[in-house]
Amino acid sequence: MLKSAASKPGSGLIAHCEALCEEDGVCSPEKLNAITNIFNEPIPKMESRPYPHVSIENVFDGAFLRNCLEELKTCLTGNFKETDLFKVYQTMDLANLESCIADQSSVKNLLRLRGFLYSLDFRAFVERTTGCANLDGSVDCSCNLYTPSCHLLCHDDVIGRRKVSYIIYLTDPDEEWKATDGGQLELYDIDVDGANPCSSPESSLLPKWNSMIMFEVLPGRSFHAVREVSSRGKTRVSISGWFHTNEVSSDTVVGKKRLSTLEQLRSDAIKCTENKSKVVPTLEKTPLGKMNWSSLRDWINPEYVSVAGMRKIQKHFAVNGSVQLFDFILPNVCDPLKSKLNREDSRNSRMRHTYDYGVGLGWTVCGPPHLRRYLRYESTNSEGTFRRSDVGDVLENIRNEVFASIEFKAWIETVTGSTCQLSNSEIRRFRPGFDYTLAYNTRQSRTEIDVTACFTGESSSPSWTSGDVGGYKCFMYNFGTQEGAADVYEEQNMNNDNNDLQSASASFNSVLIVRVSKSVDDFVKYVSTFAPSSRWDIVTRLVTSETE
Secondary structure, X not given: OOOOXXXXXXXXXXXXXXXXXXXXXXXXXXXXXXXXXXXXXXXXXXXXXXXXXXXXXXXXXXXXXXXXXXXXXXXXXXXXXXXXXXXXXXXXXXXXXXXXXXXXXHHHHHHHHHHHHXXXXXXXXXXXXXXXXXXXXXXXXXXXXXXXXXXXXXXXXXXXXXXXXXXXXXOOOOOOOOHHHEOOEEEOOEOOOOOOEOOOOOEEEOOOOOEEEEEEOOOOOOOEEEOOEOOOOOOEEEXXXXXXXXXXXXXXXXXXXXXXXXXXXXXXXXXXXOOOOOOOOOOOOOOOOOOOOHHHHOOEOHHHHOHHHHHHHHHHHHHHOEEEEEOOEOHHHHHHHHHHHHHHHHOOHHHOOOOOOOOEOOEEEEOOOOOEEEEEEOOEOOOOOEOOOHHHHHHHHHHHHHHOOHHHHHHHHHHHOOOEEEEEEXXXXXXXXXXXXXXXOOOOOOOEEEEEEEEOOOOOOHHHHHOOOOOOEEEEEOOOOOOOXXXXXXXXXXXXXXXXXXEEOOOOOEEEEEEEOOOEEEEEOOOOOOOOOOEEEEEEEEEEOOOO
């Protein structure tokens, strides 16, 4: 089987491939017309909403594309890649076919397809259809395979000189792809402020066999995603990539600058909008054993508020900078909560595949989706009107009595050795098939203690602990921005064993305490539609007197 090659084709290699194609007659008008008739058809109409894009059906000769699909299955290897942004199998760039395949006759149809994508005729067709002139001939071209649970979250594709994104679908030609299978290309409109994508997509395009989608890559505008494949028996197969240009987009050089997804993830301009809890004045730290922990003992496992227990936590935290505590809240509180969580997950099951599932009764969507999406709970709105959620009220009571209390702040100071001030605290729900946060932070030159109390609908599940259904919280070093392909730009960091500071799977009634700084990002991995329940948590952040 083919081993993936990591090299990216430059313009020189593209020109070489074009020359070979012309020499072999692959890109001659006769050869091109034998595999496609799009050059003889009227120019396809571009759809304007939510941004210009075009969808073309029956692009290639059906028998030819079936042969391409068979060669993909038998001759290429899909390498598994997963970051905070995506989960997918991807082949090498098809520019490397000659160097990796000894018997080129075994991929002759893929070579013809690649020749079509590199041809001057197709480039001219792309320019005419999209209105994007002056494409420079550089073309990225690889195969992506989305098996069940694979996904690509909201982003705008802006990296380097990308100008036009294209996708050719090679899903099973003998089995119709349905909306219930997932895998749709979702296109996002911009919100009323014109700054961020809306919380849910405006358009949803099925990956139909032998169809192609193209759109212009626009900074801060061409937001799109691939919805998780939710059918256990299907694989979403596509050949996709980008055409490049030597021109710089006017959006990036004049007027109000539009930041790309990658720039926004690394920007200090991102503002945190978490629900602010009451700010507690900083107190002098009380010596261990002198503090009155009576109020916490009504809520917290007594092992964690005993002198011996706190010393054990102190020692572990001093060495590792983090600690995870299980069975944190007492059973008399947590046992009734578990049944409420399960009941809430089963409520309105008919709405489970819609983006407003679970919204209401104090739960609102928190975005924007190129940074995060989850539900946040507030029992009162800005006018003070009471809106009630049974689960939300229980979690809010736990937050107010424990994590936002003066006693808990003093307990955190004791076990971490830091002088702290409560910054903010919020209640979140991550729904299966919808919710996540991407790796970014809003810390300026300061250190924080991040406290996450996690709850799920069941005490333990192999699917949570394996990470297969996401929902885990991960802290990782931020090494800054880097140029490269969208499917690679974070991968090197996340797959570095020295980069992962702390990762904790979702579980019922656990608390994760981590010291974090400006150089550390964190994220909650997208919760798969195959997850056994929602992930619920209470996140509390305390600012320390330490600075970087």
